[in-house]
Amino acid sequence: MGTSIIIEDDFDLKKIQISGQCFRVKECEPNVFRFITGENVVYIRRAKESAEGDGSASADETSKRFEISCSEDIWKKVWEPYFDMGRNYADICRRECGKHDFTDRAIECGRGLRILKQDKWEMLISFIISQRKSIPAISSAVEAVSRKFGTRLYADGFTKDLDEELYAFPTAEQMASATLDDLKECGLGYRAPYVLDAIRKVLGGELDLDGIEALDDEALFEKLMEVHGVGMKVSNCVCLFAYARMGRAPVDVWIARAIDDEFGGVNPFPEYGGNAGIIQQYIFYYMKNR
DNA sequence: GTCCAGGTGAGTG
DNA sequence: CACTCACATGGA
Secondary structure: OOEEEEOOOOOOHHHHHOOOOOOOOEEEEOOEEEEEEOOEEEEEEEOOOOOOOOOOOOOHHHOOEEEEOOOHHHHHHHHHHHOOOOOOHHHHHHHHOOOOHHHHHHHHHOOOOOOOOOOHHHHHHHHHHHOOOOHHHHHHHHHHHHHHHOOEEOOOOOHHHHOOOEEOOOOOOOOOOOOHHHHHHOOOHHHHHHHHHHHHHHHOOOOOOOHHHHOOHHHHHHHHOOOOOOOHHHHHHHHHHOOOOOOOOOOOHHHHHHHHHHOOOOOOHHHHHHHHHHHHHHHHHHHHHO
């Protein structure tokens, strides 16, 4: 690892990896996590001891020092936005605490989660694929798509020792020649035509994923649903995980179950306003990991 | 083998 | 509107 950095806010790589918002994050060896976005690759591990080294070395979980494989420049330019480092999650947790007992417990359980700001096209396709699939199955399919259509990546020379072949998630242009059978070979099943529709709309200019960044939350949500196979849940996931619309709270089977069993059938997310999406993520994590 | 998975579109009443 | 139902496939 080339560089050492300090992160003051809540930041738990393992929880983020298994949080269900990203499908290509890998723990290459214990405590070393690999992230990919665009054509950038980074390996991160939390340092074993506190930076002070004053003899009272803190536990792994509380060290604020991290080792990263990229330069400080790339970290600031690419990875700080990706990890949403401009937002103070500890502060948000404090502020949203006290409204519901169940939420308070979820926040405590999920402390260290963050909402990643991921690639728009990758999120659109990944969450189209996600419907009626388990998280491991989504990961396999997204990995297969990357391997079939994406650019081969090499990270800092140091990559090959730690990991197998790396591929970027393909751009829409790289998927232009994809056929129904190509996609079905990646395990997409009945979702393959949905992905073809997304490719067609993006390449045809009917859907400008960067251009719609300017839309307000509701208009963005509606625009994404024009793609065949994108309903409310998938659209909200893309709004939250690619466009950082923290007020969007996707309702999947787990969140629906939480609303029924823990909130008396009343959707609590409007109460969390602009942080609803963040709170949703803690509750989703808690439902699956308590 | 059997069950279920971060849903959606189409069809029906 | 509200309510069914089929949908392909892999992982547990």
